[in-house]
Structure formats: C-alpha cells, structure tokens
Amino acid sequence: MSNKSIMDKGRQYIMNTYGRIPIALVKGEGSRVWDADGKEYLDLVGGIAVCALGHAHPELTAVLRDQSEKLWHCSNLYWIEPQVELAAKLCQSTGMDKAFFANSGAEANEGAIKLARKYFYRQGQNRYQIIACRNSFHGRTTGALAATGQTKYQQGFEPLLPGIEFAEFNNLESVKALLTDKTCGILVEPIQGEGGVNPATVEFMTGLKRICQETGALLMLDEVQCGVGRTGDMMAFQYYGITPDIVTLAKGLGGGFPIGALLATDEAASGFGPGDHASTFGGNPLGCAVAHRVVEIISEPDFLAQVKNISDYMQEKLEQIVLKNNRASGLRGRGLLLGIEFSAEVKDLVDICRGNGLLLLSAGPRVLRFVPPLNITESEVDEALNRLEQSLQDWK
Numbered sequence: 001m002s003n004k005s006i007m008d009k010g011r012q013y014i015m016n017t018y019g020r021i022p023i024a025l026v027k028g029e030g031s032r033v034w035d036a037d038g039k040e041y042l043d044l045v046g047g048i049a050v051c052a053l054g055h056a057h058p059e060l061t062a063v064l065r066d067q068s069e070k071l072w073h074c075s076n077l078y079w080i081e082p083q084v085e086l087a088a089k090l091c092q093s094t095g096m097d098k099a100f101f102a103n104s105g106a107e108a109n110e111g112a113i114k115l116a117r118k119y120f121y122r123q124g125q126n127r128y129q130i131i132a133c134r135n136s137f138h139g140r141t142t143g144a145l146a147a148t149g150q151t152k153y154q155q156g157f158e159p160l161l162p163g164i165e166f167a168e169f170n171n172l173e174s175v176k177a178l179l180t181d182k183t184c185g186i187l188v189e190p191i192q193g194e195g196g197v198n199p200a201t202v203e204f205m206t207g208l209k210r211i212c213q214e215t216g217a218l219l220m221l222d223e224v225q226c227g228v229g230r231t232g233d234m235m236a237f238q239y240y241g242i243t244p245d246i247v248t249l250a251k252g253l254g255g256g257f258p259i260g261a262l263l264a265t266d267e268a269a270s271g272f273g274p275g276d277h278a279s280t281f282g283g284n285p286l287g288c289a290v291a292h293r294v295v296e297i298i299s300e301p302d303f304l305a306q307v308k309n310i311s312d313y314m315q316e317k318l319e320q321i322v323l324k325n326n327r328a329s330g331l332r333g334r335g336l337l338l339g340i341e342f343s344a345e346v347k348d349l350v351d352i353c354r355g356n357g358l359l360l361l362s363a364g365p366r367v368l369r370f371v372p373p374l375n376i377t378e379s380e381v382d383e384a385l386n387r388l389e390q391s392l393q394d395w396k
C-alpha cells in the first residue's frame with residue numbers, strides 16, 4: 001500500500017484522536033525509517049523517545065522471537081520468569097527494591113498515585129493529596145490526566161480525580177505552600193518532556209527530597225520519558241544524587257515493545273498487598289523478555305558513557321546551529337533529550353525537516369525536540385544536522 005492508500009483507509013476506520021502527519025512508516029533499521037512510498041528518513045523521534053536502541057535491533061528481535069516460541073502470556077496468577085528477571089535487573093541497576101509492571105506510562109502513573117494513597121491508608125492515615133507541577137505531562141488515563149498540569153488536555157473531561165494540586169515547576173516555595181497534613185506524595189518529572197524539555201534544577205529536586213523526608217510524603221518521579229539511559233545516567237534522578245520513593249518508567253524500557261513499570265522502595269511498596277492493584281497484560285513474558293535485554297544493554301557503564309559522549313557531540317553542534325539562527329533562542333535538556341526553543345512556532349519547520357528526510361517533533365509550540373536512539377552514531381548525527389541546517393534555510 002502507498003502512503004495515500006494507508007491514510008485514506010485510516011481516515012475511514014481509525015478514530016480521529018491524533019493530528020497525524022501524512023506518511024505511514026513501514027520499515028526501520030537503526031536510526032533510519034522508510035515510509036510506504038519508499039522515502040528514507042533519519043529518525044530523531046524514535047516513536048517519541050521509545051526506540052531507545054533504534055529500530056529492529058538484532059538482539060531485541062532475537063529475544064522476542066525466542067520468547068514468542070516459548071510463552072506469550074499466562075497471567076499474573078502465576079510467577080513469570082522473564083518478569084522476575086526484569087524486576088531484579090531493574091532494581092539492581094536503579095537502586096530501587098520492588099517492581100510492578102504495566103503496559104504504558106499513564107498506567108504506571110496510575111499505579112504510583114494508587115500506591116501513595118494506599119501506603120498511608122494502610123497506616124491508618126487519611127493522606128490522599130498529591131502535589132504535581134504545572135506544565136507537566138503524566139498521561140491520558142483519568143488519574144494521570146488529573147495530575148497533568150496543562151488544562152488543554154483536561155478540558156471536557158471534568159470532573160477529574162480530586163485531591164491533586166499544582167505547584168510551579170522549579171519553585172520550592174510554591175510546593176511548600178501547598179503542603180498539608182493530607183499530602184501523600186509529590187509527583188514530578190526530572191525533565192518535563194512534553195512540557196518543553198525543561199530540566200528540574202538541582203535545588204528543586206534536592207529540596208523536594210528534603211521536604212519528603214521532613215513530612216513523610218512520598219517522592220514520586222515520572223521518568224517515563226527521561227529514564228532508562230535517556231539522560232546518559234540509567235535514571236535521571238541519579239544526576240541529582242537523590243533517590244525517590246516511587247519512580248515510573250515506560251517508553252524506552254521496551255525499546256518499542258509496550259511495557260511500563262512502577263519501581264518503589266521496600267517501604268513504599270509495602271502499601272500494596274494482594275488484590276490492591278493488577279493488570280492482565282502487565283508484565284507479560286514477551287514484553288519482559290525484551291525489556292530485560294534492553295536494560296542489560298543500556299545499564300552497561302560503557303553504553304551510558306557513550307550516550308554522554310554522543311550527547312556532548314550533538315550539543316556542541318546544536319549550539320552552533322542556535323548561534324547561527326536568529327530565531328533560535330537556546331538549547332536545553334540532558335543526554336539525548338534535547339530541545340531548541342525558537343521565537344516562532346516550529347510546526348512548519350518539522351514539516352520541512354520531514355521533506356528533507358529528517359524526523360523531529362515539537363515539545364509545546366516553540367520547542368524543537370530531539371530524542372534519537374541512544375546508540376545513534378556521530379556520522380548519523382552529522383547527517384541529521386546537515387538536513388536540519390538545510391531545513392532551517394528553507395524555513396522562511
């Protein structure tokens with residue numbers, strides 16, 4: 001089928017919830033993808049920070065094939081070996097103690113909200129309030145949506161889950177002003193992804209940790225976009241020298257296979273007992289087998305060091321592009337979660353890049369976001385940024 005015939009059929013049968021780009025991707029290999037008309041692109045979107053090891057990584061394909069011939073699904077009624085192995089590997093490489101597996105980022109965040117509330121309920125304390133941040137993004141399910149500090153996503157879905165208040169990101173005083181004896185958790189992204197690639201400051205994150213230690217509230221980090229090696233550390237929180245009580249993962253965890261996870265300290269995890277939380281597909285053998293290999297590869301110190309190297313290389317080149325372009329006001333982010341802010345909306349620029357064989361996306365209207373595979377090479381970065389420079393010249 002051609003791009004057009006896929007699009008036409010899709011318009012007829014797919015619900016109209018996405019403002020879709022008019023191409024259909026049909027093949028990927030490493031940092032490259034091809035559309036149904038055979039056009040090749042360098043992919044710096046990677047399924048929005050999902051394809052952490054690029055497309056069709058041979059080791060992941062082999063693990064998936066191997067597991068698919070053994071067991072696809074059996075339910076959490078039983079112990080699942082790949083799930084247990086993944087939990088152990090994740091806990092060992094992040095410093096957390098226990099895992100719960102879900103299917104997506106939103107679902108992982110639902111679990112986090114439930115865990116924080118149930119933790120205090122089990123102690124006989126009526127603490128239910130969650131402090132989240134403005135401009136955050138935690139997902140589209142109703143609980144995660146209620147914690148998302150952007151009204152454009154919430155409009156028309158009210159009444160939302162009660163008990164969630166919004167503080168200003170990177171402003172400790174505004175968090176303190178919302179604290180009450182009902183606060184059970186503080187939920188924050190170490191780098192706001194959808195909100196525009198905004199990193200939390202060291203003062204903010206260490207301050208939140210201090211507040212949580214003083215009040216007993218649980219520090220809940222959403223690392224759905226910025227976790228699993230994306231920043232050059234296994235977890236984004238490691239940069240701040242803190243550990244959370246609860247952290248959520250998804251996106252890069254399965255390298256493209258849908259899986260989400262909720263990790264917690266033993267203490268926080270004690271909030272859940274049998275029957276408190278569940279998911280039919282969560283932690284299924286296929287997803288866990290793939291994610292286990294993803295985590296094994298990414299958590300290697302040499303791999304993470306290379307993410308930092310390629311990030312430095314890319315940032316140096318992007319800084320030069322920013323300096324040369326009078327509409328670009330600055331580069332921000334960490335590792336391979338980077339954004340350039342422009343004085344104009346970047347939608348047309350994204351379209352021009354696509355025409356020039358480069359897939360990028362926005363983060364909010366004026367930020368161009370770069371979330372390439374973590375194993376992208378220097379020569380692929382060079383090629384991608386040449387296509388970007390050409391596109392900036394074509395952007396009138």
Ligand SMILES: Cc1ncc(COP(=O)(O)O)c(C=O)c1O
Nearest residue numbers: 104105106137138139193224225
């Ligand atoms: C930080 C963060 N949390 C949660 C989500 C929701 O994840 P999902 O789309 O897998 O439900 C996203 C998705 O962009 C995200 O960036």
